[in-house]
Structure formats: C-alpha cells, structure tokens
Amino acid sequence: MKTYPIELTVNGQKHSLEVEPRERLLDVVRDRLNITGPKEGCGTGDCGACTMLVDGKPVTSCLVLAVAANGSSITTVEGIGNAARLHPIQKAFVEHGGIQCGICTPGFIVMSKAFLDENPHPTEEEIRFGLAGNLCRCTGYDKIVESVMAVAQDETS
Amino acid sequence: MKSFEYHEPNSLAAAVQLLAELGTSAKVLAGGTDLIIQMEQRLYTPQHIVNAMRIPELKGIRTTTDSIVIGAATSLREIETSNLLREKVPVLCESVSTIGSIQIRNLATLGGNLCNAAPSADTAPPLLVLDAQARIIGTQGERVLPLASFFKGPRQTALLPDELLTAIEIPDPPKGFQALYYKQSPRYAMDIAIVGVAVGVTRNNGTCEDVRISLGAVAPTPLRVPEAEAVLNGQAPIAERIQQAAQISRERSKPITDVRGSADYRRAMVETLVRRGLNALLLN
Numbered sequence: 001m002k003t004y005p006i007e008l009t010v011n012g013q014k015h016s017l018e019v020e021p022r023e024r025l026l027d028v029v030r031d032r033l034n035i036t037g038p039k040e041g042c043g044t045g046d047c048g049a050c051t052m053l054v055d056g057k058p059v060t061s062c063l064v065l066a067v068a069a070n071g072s073s074i075t076t077v078e079g080i081g082n083a084a085r086l087h088p089i090q091k092a093f094v095e096h097g098g099i100q101c102g103i104c105t106p107g108f109i110v111m112s113k114a115f116l117d118e119n120p121h122p123t124e125e126e127i128r129f130g131l132a133g134n135l136c137r138c139t140g141y142d143k144i145v146e147s148v149m150a151v152a153q154d155e156t157s
Numbered sequence: 158m159k160s161f162e163y164h165e166p167n168s169l170a171a172a173v174q175l176l177a178e179l180g181t182s183a184k185v186l187a188g189g190t191d192l193i194i195q196m197e198q199r200l201y202t203p204q205h206i207v208n209a210m211r212i213p214e215l216k217g218i219r220t221t222t223d224s225i226v227i228g229a230a231t232s233l234r235e236i237e238t239s240n241l242l243r244e245k246v247p248v249l250c251e252s253v254s255t256i257g258s259i260q261i262r263n264l265a266t267l268g269g270n271l272c273n274a275a276p277s278a279d280t281a282p283p284l285l286v287l288d289a290q291a292r293i294i295g296t297q298g299e300r301v302l303p304l305a306s307f308f309k310g311p312r313q314t315a316l317l318p319d320e321l322l323t324a325i326e327i328p329d330p331p332k333g334f335q336a337l338y339y340k341q342s343p344r345y346a347m348d349i350a351i352v353g354v355a356v357g358v359t360r361n362n363g364t365c366e367d368v369r370i371s372l373g374a375v376a377p378t379p380l381r382v383p384e385a386e387a388v389l390n391g392q393a394p395i396a397e398r399i400q401q402a403a404q405i406s407r408e409r410s411k412p413i414t415d416v417r418g419s420a421d422y423r424r425a426m427v428e429t430l431v432r433r434g435l436n437a438l439l440l441n
Contacts, residue, residue, distance in 0.1 A: 004163060021162070022161065024193075043197060044194050044197075045190055045194070045257070045264075048260060054263075057263040058259060059260050059264050060190075060260045062193075063189045063193045063261075065186070065189065067208075068186065068208055068210065111259070129345070130259060132259075132347055133260045133261060133347065134258075
C-alpha cells in the first residue's frame with residue numbers, strides 16, 4: 001500500500017512517520033507512537049473517548065486521517081498531566097469521584113481542559129452541554145460535572 | 158476501511174483539475190465526520206480522496222456590501238462562535254450549535270453538512286429561510302445556485318463530478334428580520350433531527366413580510382413551503398392564519414417512518430413546530 005510521509009508533534013515531541021492514507025490519527029497515536037491515553041470507544045465520533053487536541057482544538061481522532069493531520073501539534077491526556085504531576089483537572093476528578101473504570105477519563109480530561117480554557121466560568125448546564133460529546137458508562141456523569149465545576153470554581157476564587 | 162489514494166491540493170484550480178480527472182472515483186474530504194464513518198461502513202469506497210481542507214479560498218467568513226459569504230470549508234465551531242454571524246444571522250449559529258458535539262463541530266464544515274445532503278441536515282432549513290445561495294466551481298467555471306435548487310434527494314446534490322461547493326452566500330437579511338430553528342430530537346445533544354423547522358419573518362406595523370418557512374428531515378430534501386408563507390405574507394399575523402400556515406406545512410411534508418419516529422408523529426410535529434415558531438416571532 002502506498003504510504004505518505006507525515007510529521008506530527010505529539011505532546012511536544014516531533015515524530016516523522018510513513019502512513020497509509022486510511023490510518024486514523026487515533027491508530028497512529030496509539031499503535032505507532034504507543035501513546036495509549038486516547039481510547040477507541042465507538043469509532044464513529046459519538047463517545048469522545050478518542051478526544052485529542054489538534055492544534056489546540058478538541059476533536060474525535062477516530063474521524064481524522066493521520067495524513068490530514070500532517071504538521072499538526074497534538075495533545076493527548078499524557079500531555080496534560082501524569083501521576084507524578086497531576087493537572088488540576090485530573091486532581092479534581094480523583095478527589096470528586098469522577099473516575100470509575102477510567103476508560104472515558106482521558107477523553108473527558110482533554111475535553112474538560114479545552115472547554116474550561118474557552119469557558120472559565122461555566123454554569124452546570126454549560127458544562128453538561130460542553131461535554132455532550134463524551135460518554136461515560138460508569139459514573140452517571142454527576143461526579144464528572146462536579147469535578148469540572150470544582151476546577152471552574154477554583155479558578156474564580 | 159478500504160485503501161485509497163490521497164490527494165491534498167492547495168488551490169481551487171488544482172482541486173478542480175483533480176476532480177475533473179478523477180470524476181466519480183473520487184470523494185471530497187472536508188471534516189470527515191460523515192465521510193470517514195461512511196467509508197468505515199463501506200457505504201462509499203472511493204478510490205481517491207481529495208482533501209479540501211488545505212485550500213485557503215474555501216475558508217473563512219467575510220462580508221460584501223450586501224451579503225455574508227462563508228467558505229465551504231469553514232468549521233461549524235467557527236460559525237457557532239463567530240461574533241459577526243451571531244449578530245447578522247443568529248439563527249444559523251443556533252442551528253449549528255445543535256449539531257454533534259464541540260469535538261465534531263471542530264472538524265465538521267458547513268460545506269460538508271450541505272454536500273452530505275442528509276434530509277435532516279441542520280444547517281439547511283436556516284439557510285433556506287435566509288435565502289442562501291450556493292457558490293460552485295468546476296471546469297466550466299463558477300456558478301451560483303439558490304440553495305433550494307442544490308438538494309436533489311437524500312445524499313444527492315446538484316454538484317457535477319468535477320465541481321466543488323466553494324461558499325454559501327447569504328444576502329443581508331431585511332431590517333428587522335428574525336428567524337428561529339427548532340430541532341426535534343429524542344436527545345438534547347448528539348442526535349439527528351426527527352423534524353427540523355426554521356421560520357423567519359419581518360414584522361412591519363401590524364403585518365408580516367418576508368415570511369419564510371423551511372422544513373428538514375421530513376422529505377427527501379430540506380424544503381421551503383411557499384404555499385404556507387403566502388398565507389401570512391403581507392397579512393396581519395392572526396392566530397387563524399398562523400394555524401393555516403402550520404397546517405399547510407404539515408400537508409407539504411412527506412416524512413418516512415424510521416427508528417427515530419413515525420411519519421405520523423413527524424407530520425404532527427411539523428404543524429406544532431411551525432405554529433410554535435410563528436407564534437414566537439409574531440404573537441408577542
């Protein structure tokens with residue numbers, strides 16, 4: 001199969017790769033670069049588990065062809081924080097019970113960060129609509145919303 | 158998904174030439190929020206993909222002396238958050254906000270929503286009510302179509318194989334014109350319209366003018382309902398005329414029954430939502 005050379009900067013690190021056009025950004029990040037924070041939950045852009053920032057914008061990476069993302073700067077949850085240095089959003093999710101099985105969590109962390117960056121003082125309703133593209137099977141969402149609300153309120157005080 | 162060859166033209170001219178060469182063996186990729194899914198499901202298996210997102214002429218929102226021009230490759234998120242559009246044509250921003258999620262709207266484009274031509278496309282009824290026009294380019298040059306002529310059937314547009322939608326042009330709405338869009342769907346978000354209704358009107362001293370009614374998801378294509386509009390145009394907006402317009406709108410709709418709703422329910426909701434929209438704009 002014909003491959004195309006692309007360059008992706010992921011969490012600050014530049015990678016040069018040869019990819020088939022049909023490889024999705026999600027696949028390249030997870031399987032070629034071994035960055036497994038983003039998950040495949042549906043493959044149709046409905047669940048948000050694959051959410052990454054591409055040039056600062058949250059997108060469902062299962063719908064992005066890696067070739068189309070050539071030259072982009074990408075941030076996954078790994079670029080937002082880690083066990084050694086939790087981002088305040090991650091800390092809030094831990095403290096407020098916004099995590100159960102954890103499979104939706106990377107997508108929620110990335111989306112919450114992007115959302116709060118644009119909407120630092122949201123109402124609860126705005127948070128729920130802002131996160132509408134992320135599904136969770138475990139928590140029933142309330143504690144996720146609480147976690148995001150806690151971060152938002154921290155920023156106002 | 159099936160393999161394909163990938164092309165990334167960086168000018169309109171290059172894109173048109175590519176499409177002329179490749180014809181129906183190519184599909185144009187914009188945000189991918191419809192096409193990638195369709196290719197994964199093998200609804201389409203194009204041998205060639207022409208990425209439209211690196212063509213500068215296709216992006217951006219600008220004004221002319223008497224219109225607003227939105228590049229076909231402008232993202233829905235950009236439309237949603239545009240101060241210019243919020244001020245001039247808020248109904249478009251409102252309808253765009255009902256599509257997918259923020260993640261989807263960062264990828265999806267106006268051109269993609271229209272060229273995918275789902276009968277339920279949420280940008281269509283508002284744009285039809287705004288009398289929008291489709292700007293198209295191909296090997297024969299440029300042409301402009303009223304948006305109402307752009308949709309030919311479910312997933313079918315008036316575009317020839319060598320053509321690209323380049324922009325949507327919206328004439329500046331008449332002074333005092335107001336419009337709304339109602340999207341009826343089971344979920345608050347991430348859902349497809351069962352019924353989409355856009356209504357617009359200019360109130361003028363006890364009569365209404367520029368009455369425009371558009372329906373989505375209830376016929377093979379989005380449509381305007383001129384017979385319903387005629388009932389109110391130039392007339393005083395009394396409840397009986399509003400009801401008549403709603404009734405005619407219901408009769409003009411040709412919905413199907415599917416997993417999302419029955420044809421009967423959709424017809425009933427057309428009447429309800431047209432009446433609700435006209436009441437909201439006219440009776441307060």
